[in-house]
Amino acid sequence: MEYHITALPGDGIGPEIMEAGLACLGTIAQKFGHIFHVEKLPFGGDGIDKENDPLPPKTLKACQNSDAILLAAIGGSKWDNAPKRPEEALLELRKTLGLYANIRPVKVFSQIAHLSPLKEEIVRGTDLVVVRELTGGLYFGTPKHWDNKSGVDTLCYSREEIYRIIHKAFTLAQNRRKKVASIDKANVLSTSKLWRKIANEISQEFPDVELTHYYVDAAAMLLMQNPSRFDVIVTENLFGDILSDEASILSGSLGMLPSASFSLDGPSLFEPIHGSAPELAGKNIANPISMILSVAMLLREAFQLEKEACALEKAVNDTLSSGILTQDLGGNAKTTELSKAIQERMIGGTQHG
Numbered sequence: 001m002e003y004h005i006t007a008l009p010g011d012g013i014g015p016e017i018m019e020a021g022l023a024c025l026g027t028i029a030q031k032f033g034h035i036f037h038v039e040k041l042p043f044g045g046d047g048i049d050k051e052n053d054p055l056p057p058k059t060l061k062a063c064q065n066s067d068a069i070l071l072a073a074i075g076g077s078k079w080d081n082a083p084k085r086p087e088e089a090l091l092e093l094r095k096t097l098g099l100y101a102n103i104r105p106v107k108v109f110s111q112i113a114h115l116s117p118l119k120e121e122i123v124r125g126t127d128l129v130v131v132r133e134l135t136g137g138l139y140f141g142t143p144k145h146w147d148n149k150s151g152v153d154t155l156c157y158s159r160e161e162i163y164r165i166i167h168k169a170f171t172l173a174q175n176r177r178k179k180v181a182s183i184d185k186a187n188v189l190s191t192s193k194l195w196r197k198i199a200n201e202i203s204q205e206f207p208d209v210e211l212t213h214y215y216v217d218a219a220a221m222l223l224m225q226n227p228s229r230f231d232v233i234v235t236e237n238l239f240g241d242i243l244s245d246e247a248s249i250l251s252g253s254l255g256m257l258p259s260a261s262f263s264l265d266g267p268s269l270f271e272p273i274h275g276s277a278p279e280l281a282g283k284n285i286a287n288p289i290s291m292i293l294s295v296a297m298l299l300r301e302a303f304q305l306e307k308e309a310c311a312l313e314k315a316v317n318d319t320l321s322s323g324i325l326t327q328d329l330g331g332n333a334k335t336t337e338l339s340k341a342i343q344e345r346m347i348g349g350t351q352h353g
């Protein structure tokens, strides 16, 4: 099969980890006989430097016309005084593409569970997904203003906005351990009361999936006390913003975590959850696994290439088991070495370690 991917390397460590991700994609193409047409375009700070615009029109058009978008990372203090910040490109892209669902898997690999700031026995076995509503809620509701005397934000959700995100979570859960944790604050918030009602309605459509409701404050505690109880967590924008960051520390390094954002019918966006880590840039020491697992998510979710995604994920797991680790994981492997080791494991070539 042939697929068109727009690649946005961006800033800081972005170009280095993108290189690693695309090299793994190349190995998948070779092993499974696919053709991936990849167009690399400026975005973020790179867009400002090259086109005087964090989201150049050519980049936006290519994203809109592609089958999937792969983003590495953007941002850095270099653009602090630019008329537009690099991060604006991402907000604009999400808005234009209608990316309403943000999916963040958090998996604790047993080989590096000791790196988690929590006790190993607590995090071991954690394998959850946070599904966050991305385009509604408190961040976008109007009226929205502040002055010296008061500030106003508006929390508003329509039935459609709630329905599509919870439905997405149930669909994901069906292919996992069939458990949905719906997080709200239904004892206080009207939007949460509607949220809970709709979650109950949707659960009737999925009799094989178990639905549990949690208040957000209790969920925040349970995520630290017993994260392995969760399978798919679904929640609104603000709660999701906070809980997905809280969950991200479980794995021990931000460099391990991929994400995906979905629209209803356009191309999806796949990217590591972390930023551009400027202090690591140009040193060939960043962990490329977040990017490589983003490629695996892209293969599975955008192209339904399950076998290919599993092969890539297995190669990552085997490489970790052989002790080839970047600095953030307690090793001294370079970005390119780790990427090469993963590619070798995919094609069944030289084994290190």
Ligand SMILES: NC(=O)c1ccc[n+]([C@@H]2O[C@H](COP(=O)([O-])OP(=O)(O)OC[C@H]3O[C@@H](n4cnc5c(N)ncnc54)[C@H](O)[C@@H]3O)[C@@H](O)[C@H]2O)c1
Pocket: 013, 017, 072, 073, 074, 075, 076, 077, 087, 090, 254, 255, 271, 273, 274, 275, 276, 277, 278, 279, 280, 285, 286, 287, 288, 290, 328
């Ligand atoms: N989606 C994005 O592109 C995105 C997301 C968050 C932050 N940012 C931007 O990134 C820049 C840096 O932000 P920050 O330092 O707060 O967050 P960051 O995620 O870049 O870094 C946080 C910490 O994690 C480490 N880290 C991150 N990715 C790593 C990797 N792949 N391998 C090893 N270590 C890794 C960094 O060294 C740092 O210690 C800022 O300009 C910020 O606005 C961009």
